[in-house]
Each structure stands twice: as C-alpha cells, then as structure tokens.
Amino acid sequence: MSESKTIHFRIRKFNPETDPAPSWKTFAVPFAKGMTVLDGLHWIKRNQDTGLAFRYSCRMGVCGSCGMLINGRPTLACNTQVAALKAAMVVVAPLPNFHTVRDLVPDLTPMFEKHQAIRPFILREDKGEMDAPTAEFYQTPHELEEYLQFSFCIRCGACMAACPTMATDRDYPGPMPLAQAYRYSADSRDGGFAERAKAVDRKSGVFSCHFGSECSAACPKGVDPAKAIQLMKRRLVFDYLRLFKAKKPCGGVHGQRTTGRREGIPEAPEYTIK
Amino acid sequence: MRHSRLWTWHILAGLVILVLLGLHMVIMHLDEVLPLAGLNPAGGEAIDWANVAARAKLGFFMASYIVLLGAALFHGLYGLNTIIGETNVGAGLKRFATACLMVMGVALFVVGTYAAIAARGLAMKG
Numbered sequence: 001m002s003e004s005k006t007i008h009f010r011i012r013k014f015n016p017e018t019d020p021a022p023s024w025k026t027f028a029v030p031f032a033k034g035m036t037v038l039d040g041l042h043w044i045k046r047n048q049d050t051g052l053a054f055r056y057s058c059r060m061g062v063c064g065s066c067g068m069l070i071n072g073r074p075t076l077a078c079n080t081q082v083a084a085l086k087a088a089m090v091v092v093a094p095l096p097n098f099h100t101v102r103d104l105v106p107d108l109t110p111m112f113e114k115h116q117a118i119r120p121f122i123l124r125e126d127k128g129e130m131d132a133p134t135a136e137f138y139q140t141p142h143e144l145e146e147y148l149q150f151s152f153c154i155r156c157g158a159c160m161a162a163c164p165t166m167a168t169d170r171d172y173p174g175p176m177p178l179a180q181a182y183r184y185s186a187d188s189r190d191g192g193f194a195e196r197a198k199a200v201d202r203k204s205g206v207f208s209c210h211f212g213s214e215c216s217a218a219c220p221k222g223v224d225p226a227k228a229i230q231l232m233k234r235r236l237v238f239d240y241l242r243l244f245k246a247k248k249p250c251g252g253v254h255g256q257r258t259t260g261r262r263e264g265i266p267e268a269p270e271y272t273i274k
Numbered sequence: 275m276r277h278s279r280l281w282t283w284h285i286l287a288g289l290v291i292l293v294l295l296g297l298h299m300v301i302m303h304l305d306e307v308l309p310l311a312g313l314n315p316a317g318g319e320a321i322d323w324a325n326v327a328a329r330a331k332l333g334f335f336m337a338s339y340i341v342l343l344g345a346a347l348f349h350g351l352y353g354l355n356t357i358i359g360e361t362n363v364g365a366g367l368k369r370f371a372t373a374c375l376m377v378m379g380v381a382l383f384v385v386g387t388y389a390a391i392a393a394r395g396l397a398m399k400g
Binding site: 202208 | 276279362
C-alpha cells in the first residue's frame, strides 16, 4: 500500500439518546505507513466528524480502553495497523455483547461488576498481613508460572465480545472474570478458592462455557482465557470428588521468617531502601 | 446448588453410557467374531427372541439395563436442560422446562425399570 493512497473507514454511528437505530458512515482517510486504526479514528475526529465518540488512553496496547470490532474481529484499535488488515475498507463497530453508550464506546459496566463478583484479589485468613503487609510472600518460579499468563489480562473486553455464550446468556460471567477467578485461585499466596467457587460454580456459571476458544483467539495480549476456564472446571470437579489437595497459602514473608526459608531458594538481597 | 456436582455426574454418566453401550454393540454386532455363545445360546441372530430371553434371565443384564437407562436419561435430559438454559426464553419458562424434564426423567426411569424387571420375570417363567 503506497503512502499516497487513501483508506476507507466504515464506522457504525449510534447515539441511543437521539438515533432510533445505528447507521453506517464511510470516511476517506489518507494512509500513512505504520498507521493504526486508532490513528485513523483520530484523523476522522480532527478533520471530518468531530462528534465521533471512541474510548482510548495509552495508545500502546496496555490500558485496554480502545477495544472495538475491527473488520469483524474484537481487538484493540491502537494495536491494529491498517496495513496489517490487508483490506481496502476498515469496518469499525463497538464491541458486541455490550450495550453501546455512543458510536464506538461500549458500556463495560456489566463486565466490571462480574469481575468484582469473583473477588479479583488475594484472599487470605491472616488479615493483619493483608491489611498492613510487613514484607513479600515467598513464591517459586514454578508457582508463578501457574497463573502468570492469565495475569497479563488488561480487561479490554475483546474476549467478552467474542464469546458465543455471552451472546445468549446475560448471566454468564464471561471469559475475563472466569479466567481471573482461576488466576487468583491458582496463586500460591491465595486461599480464596472456596469463596470464588460460590461465584462461578452455579447455573450460567463456569460450566456454561462450550470451549469454543473464541476468547483466546481474540485476546490481544495472548492470554488464553479458555484454558483458564477449563482448568477452573477441572479444579471444581476434582474438589467435588475430593481429589484436589488444597495447599495452604504460602506463609513465609521475607524478613519475618514465620515458616523459614524453603530449600533451594537463595537469600533475598538486601533492601535497597532502608 | 453447586453446579460441579451435576456436571461431574453428567461426565460420569457419559462414561457409563460409553461402556454399557459399547457392551451392547459388541453383543449385538460382534457375536460372530467373538466367543459370545453363552450370551446367544440359541444361535442365529443376537436379537432373536430366544437369545433376548436368555440374556434377560441374567441378573447382570437386568442391572445393566437399569443403570444404562438411568445414565442415559440423566445425561440426555441434563444436556437438554443446559441447552434450554442458554436460550433467550424467560426465567419462569426455563424453570417450568426444568421441572417438566425432571418429571419426565423420573417417569421414564420408573417405567423402564419396571420393564427390565418384568422382562426378567417373564423370561424366568419361560
């Protein structure tokens, strides 16, 4: 694609307060090498349609604000180069499976409510250490690997938009909250599996996943939520059959030596700040 | 109710179906290549009445029919209930459908169990 070319953006416009139904508008945008879909939207907003609404922040695939449906695929606008689409037309719509606030802005409130319901943080019984931590908990590299890839989620909503179960069942938590439920339950520092099980082990819960894996295919950060959901199912079934041996959350913290240092773990370096 | 219980039984019922249906297929279709003479004592086709009656006399077959019926009903009706649960019909209609499926499942299990026991009784009388 040469630099003098123009690329056409076909954008779904909708203001629920004034429009009876969504409409489509096409814009001719000058193409530049390295141009992302978000760059194109900015150009349109500056030059052709100042009323165009879209959400963005970091412009570098970290904040997860600019999730939208680009040429039929839910992904990040800032992370998608126009040239990589290999299409004469860039079709942009808001993320499916969410209500639209305006134009390309989805209402992500239900997603964050479901995320909150699975208690996405470390749950432990030692409240004192939780509220006023004295140091860091021990964790081996192997224990870190158990959940690391699921912690790369940026809550952009792409997986939720790609999920076929979300499309038919509004009570289904969705791939992001379920993957995060596993992410925290698999953390060796956590002891909140039973509490999270209450939130996901129910009708329209984790077992409603059909393992279509569209969520994993859509994730712009390479997270595999479908795998996390299957691992969560396995853990719940094993827990029911009493085949799952729950480990006590790791208790040792640097400095306190409450349980002693485990074998093979080298001495922690001196604190850089006294 | 924890859904993992139902899901676990759904999976276990599927395994039971796999084994017992496999046994059924072997008896029905591999009688000429496997030494199953004891299960088809009258010779000829495995589905001939004399062979069916001979098998019905065995307590193992009566028990396996009942277990297979229970597993198939639970596996199938739970699956159907899940599909209905994912449609866009109202919550009340879903609850009604679940209740209907439960009543249907219990009724069919009672009738089928009676049939398996009665068949054995008939076969024993000769």
